[in-house]
Amino acid sequence: MSLSKCCIQGFEWHGTPSGRISKLANSNTYITGDNPNAAILLIADLFGRTFANNRLLADHFAREVGATVYVPDFFGGEVIDSQALAEEKWEQFDFEGFMQRNSRDIREPEIVECARALRRQYRKVGAVGYCYGGWAVFRLGAKEHHDNQHQTPLVDCISAGHPSLLTEKDIDEVAVPVQLLAPEMDPAYTPELKLHTFQTLLKLGVVFDYQHFSGVVHACLVRGDEHVPGEREAMVRGKNALVAWMRHFLKEA
Structure with missing residues (x-):
């Protein structure tokens, strides 16, 4: 498992997010949409x-899936300066320290508690995770987090985009x-891990949708x-695939 410089590279999009700020469990959270029956937890x-990109994606999901989308803070209030993204001043960023302060062991309890809060409130709950959030949605979908008494999973489905860790x-x-x-090109979600995903989920009999994006990189x-044709196509196709996936599994709400 790994994180690397590719996890903090890319472009900031233009647009004005339309959501609001409130709390989910004890986490400050961006919330968009108003469906009282279906929710999506987006782990950024x-x-x-x-x-802005994460909020704009959340707005798209809220409108197109028809769900209330929550994007909590799972980094203890720390924010990576998006200006550094534009200027590529990565030497100013304490990447190692950030990851130590926001390790899996530290953040998983908060992530699980947010999912539990949504499960108590909504009939259907999906979880979406990009990069850092990729490992987290798999944990939310683990049998360990099922409600064994009622045979209810913590979330009804998950989607992971270029997962890390x-x-x-x-x-x-x-x-x-x-x-x-x-x-296609992803040092965090390696060919070996992709193969393990295929082999394992086939054995488990888990419903599985794999979307391959050729010619593009992690994040x-x-x-x-x-403005780059291949990347724009991947962003649109990825968003549309996720919307279709969530609409299918949250449709009963």
Whole structure:
């Protein structure tokens, strides 16, 4: 499992997010949409809930899926300066320290608590994770987090876009429908891990949708350049695939 410089490269999009700021569990959260029955928990990449791209994606999902979308802060209030994204001043960013402060072990309890809060409120809940959020949605979909008394999963389905920090064990333990949005060139979601995903989910009999994006790199689905034809096509196709996936599994709400 890995994170690398590619996880903090890309482009910031133009647009004005339309949501609001409130709380989910104890986390400051960007919220958009108003469906009282269906929710999506969006676990963002390293740029978090304040990044315009993540909010604009959440707005798209709220409108096109017909769900209330939540983008909580899972980085303890830390924000990566998006200006550094434009200027590529990565030497100013304490990447190692950021990851130590926001490790899987530290953040997983908060992520699970937010999903539990949504499960208590909504009939249907989906989870979406990009980059850093990729490992987290697999954990939310793990059988470990099912309500065994009522045979209810913590989330009804998951979608992971170019996941980082994902392990074979995470894949082995997933027990809900899984969608993977996978760029061809991705040092974080390696060919070996992709193969393990295929082999394992086939054995588990989990409903599985794998979307391959040829010719593009890690992070293109959330920080691609809209002026580059291949990246723009990947962003649009990735968004549309996720919308169709969530609409299918949240449609009963």
